[in-house]
Amino acid sequence: MSDERTEEFSEPRLTIKLAVPEDKQSTEAPRDAAAANATPAANAKPNDAKPHEADKRREPPAPLNEAKVRMRARLPALDDDADIGVEKEHLVTRDGKADLLFMGVLLASAAPTAAPKGEWREYRIYHTNGAKHVFSRVTRHVREDQEDAHEAEVFDPAPTSVPSQLLRGAREIARARPLTWMDAAVSFFGYDPLAKALYRKLSVRFEEQIT
Numbered sequence: 001m002s003d004e005r006t007e008e009f010s011e012p013r014l015t016i017k018l019a020v021p022e023d024k025q026s027t028e029a030p031r032d033a034a035a036a037n038a039t040p041a042a043n044a045k046p047n048d049a050k051p052h053e054a055d056k057r058r059e060p061p062a063p064l065n066e067a068k069v070r071m072r073a074r075l076p077a078l079d080d081d082a083d084i085g086v087e088k089e090h091l092v093t094r095d096g097k098a099d100l101l102f103m104g105v106l107l108a109s110a111a112p113t114a115a116p117k118g119e120w121r122e123y124r125i126y127h128t129n130g131a132k133h134v135f136s137r138v139t140r141h142v143r144e145d146q147e148d149a150h151e152a153e154v155f156d157p158a159p160t161s162v163p164s165q166l167l168r169g170a171r172e173i174a175r176a177r178p179l180t181w182m183d184a185a186v187s188f189f190g191y192d193p194l195a196k197a198l199y200r201k202l203s204v205r206f207e208e209q210i211t
Contacts, residue, residue: 062145064118069142076111078122084108090126092136093150100152104128110198118142123189123198132156133181135188155184182206 071079083090083106092100109124119141126134132154139149157180182204189195199206 062143064142065144068140071140072115072118072120072142075115075120076113078109078111080106080124081109087129090134092124092126092134092152093138094152095150097152100134100154102126102128102130102132102134104134108198108201110194110201112194115140115142121194123194125185125198125202133184135185137189153184153188155181157181 085105085107087103087105089101089103090106092102094100105127107125107127109122111122112120119139122136122138122140124136124138126136128134135153135155137151141148185199186195186206189198196206
């Protein structure tokens with residue numbers, strides 16, 4: 001009797017000991033792995049991929065240069081307007097080249113009436129005591145992180161002048177007449193509104209006359 005009862009109770013114990021937890025682990029493990037892999041993607045923010053771009057957008061603009069803010073407030077007047085027509089020594093700055101130092105006269109200058117975006121140009125034409133003309137173009141910026149740009153060219157009417165000869169040859173081919181300092185001025189400044197305002201201040205006519 002005791003042996004039979006022992007067998008009856010031992011079989012269920014073996015049956016209960018089947019690998020039920022292994023089945024449960026096999027079904028839950030992929031879910032846990034999938035949830036772990038999905039968590040970073042779900043929590044990620046759109047801006048996390050490119051934080052430097054967001055930081056760049058939040059950067060404040062560069063401070064203003066107070067001296068050039070005052071210059072902008074006086075436009076179209078320029079600091080050297082009182083020098084127009086006065087014979088004196090002039091220093092014209094050039095980027096990447098030697099600055100120009102000469103005795104002569106500032107014939108005319110021009111600047112816009114306003115510069116709402118913080119940038120403007122200044123045009124000037126000089127006449128030297130040696131019968132040359134100097135053309136100057138300055139681009140101003142009111143922000144501290146932007147440098148002003150200075151460009152200048154010299155027109156020498158002497159036939160031995162290489163720049164004069166090069167320009168003279170191109171002009172003579174186009175119009176069959178000698179190159180003048182006015183032609184050189186148009187070549188340097190062009191015909192934008194500020195250049196036309198500069199030309200109107202001179203005692204010569206820059207309009208193209210037709211018949």
